[in-house]
Amino acid sequence: MATTVIGFPRLGEFRELKFSTEAYFRGEISETALLEAAKQLRRKHWNLLKTAGITELPSNDFSHYDTVLDTAFLLNVVPKAVHELDLTDLERYFALARGYQGEKGDVRALPMKKWFNTNYHYIVPKFEKDTQVRLASNKIFDEFAEAQALGFHTRPTLVGPFTFLQLADYEEGTSPADFLESIIAAYQTVFEKLADLGAESLQLEEPILVKDLSAQEKALFLNIYERLLADKKGLAILVQTYFGDVRDVYTDLINLPIDALGLDFIEGKKTLELVSTGFPSDKILYAGIVNGKNIWRNNYEQSLAILEKIPAKTVVLTTSCSLLHVPFSTENEEFEATILQHFAFAVEKLAELRDLDTIVTKGAPDILAKNKALFELERVEKNTDLARRIAGLTEADSTRLPAFAEREVIQAKQLNLPALPTTTIGSFPQTAEVRATRLAFRKGEISAQDYDNFLAQQIDDWIGWQEEVGFDVLVHGEFERNDMVEYFGQNLSGYLFSKNGWVQSYGMRGVKPPIIWSDIYRLQPITVKWSSYAQSQTEKPVKGMLTGPVTILNWSFPREDLSIKESTLQIALAIKEEVLDLEAAGIKIIQIDEAALREKLPLRKSDWYEDYLDWAIPAFRLVHSTVAPDTQIHTHMCYSEFTDIIPAIDSMDADVISFEASRSNLVILDELKAQNFQTQVGPGVYDIHSPRVPANGEIDRTIETILAKVPSHKVWINPDCGLKTRGIKETRESLVRLVEAAKTARRGLQ
Ligand code: GLN
């Protein structure tokens, strides 16, 4: 059998691309040097794949920033303002991704969105009235030729036209239909040019096909492909899907004149069922059987059982999605061998594909036996007490009493806050000094006492400053935390942390998700010390600050031998202990962040409740269900894109929710009103994802808009999100404006 991968991590084994790119941004290395560094990485990666025995190598899966952006660049879908800048191609490319501010002009970056249900972000292309679609970049051709010259015959990959059109934004008055002809023509030119260069096949990535498709969307898809495939210029076309199954278009897909179809057998709940209905003998099935998202070893017996049921005549073994979503290699980790043997990062997954092929074609009982033995090991001891506690949970455990309306009255009396109370989301700027001191402490260069003194000093400064500016509900600032998930993971049993397990998140930035290794329970109180300390320094209420169970789970690599529901409930019980300890320590307001709740919403609406919200929301409620009525529970969510799940958010039964809103023009407020949202709300009035200080009067206008739509006794005034990544100066200036604007609005209410 042939073996391949959909794509390979781009940043490099030690994030070389990130470091070169940043050096280029700082002007320390030239464009040529950056391009050369990228070339070296591509060569290394092709070599690795080849050496690992992978028979079909992809090309153009590499990117200097993002492959959707590459596709926009290829198709000349570049906003006029950027087009007009007198820049080199690479500079213009980065201008789209990051904005450009300099001698040659001032343009804003294109927006960024999460790539399906991953933590990778793509750049959202924008079609404008005068967008002229035509081929405008040689990247895909150059990289094919580059590989060819090195002796690697590759299969170029490209975001498919349907996914591209569906993910793009459109200037008012334009729609996908306006660009259809030119897009199809452009893709056909790609076919032609690749064929001329000697390519035999092309992978068109169409992950959007795993979402629910309306009749209209389906018609658009078929329309595009029927015309696109009318002349393939001699290329074999692989339509590659991932992140789910293609139930809405399976029959159509297998009837199209494509040559190969790539399907996800890991996340695609119905993939096996679909192919069991038949797969044409003249097409190749690319079977995504090795998980491209998780870091655990493949269970060969299970994979073989799936492969056996696949009726296709020709199967190519591949990954469930691009390996971009897993770290590079376990070779640079320091786990004990007994632990490490359970992990497979990108490089190890290549060996798994080859193993599976060897087993299927040659038998190889020794390989199979070794893998079987690994899965028969009792990897971790089960915490039976915990399992029993979870099995015994009922609806009542996730129900807080009295009901919200009654608590609202009690809390108003008890807290006695002014109208439109002001607060922040938790973190204050993590300056170089804060980060350096934390690192010094971790390396043992400064004593625990010195570190504590440093943190106390930071808290004192910021508590004092918040009082001075006039905030109503204060925060301690989260200076002790490097990351809102890792910090909790480090204080919970059951977590492991990799040294080098970086995964691309946005641009050249990586995240290092912690690994859930075994059952999770709390080892000791986590946040009580610093929250109580901060509270002891002021008469004003200080918010306790926790990360919620769903977010902790979503930003970790989850176990595969336990359901994510069960793992989340374990985390929920641990965080619940923390909530109760904070309450006992006299903290009256506790915020439980669920920044990542929205992002793991299943891609299909029909799965939202059963597969996710039905357990995720009760898990959140479990965390706070037994606090006293006068303890006020806050939550925070990033992105206001929850218009579709407003009742679910309300049923988290928090007393107050803050959310990112200032970029979304507050459209969410109409929906909250229409759906009779009960929870008090703090829609962000200051965009913290930009260094910009809101202009005079800007926050005032935002507050007016909010008050026009939400009753004033339900409104809180706060920024969009935590301020950790911002500089001190802009933060302080902006927050002073925020408090002033709230005070002005408050006067207006009387
Ligand atoms: N409390 C966190 C902070 O302020 C919330 C961050 C987030 O929502 N991503 O940093």
Ligand code: ZN
């Ligand atoms: Zn946030």
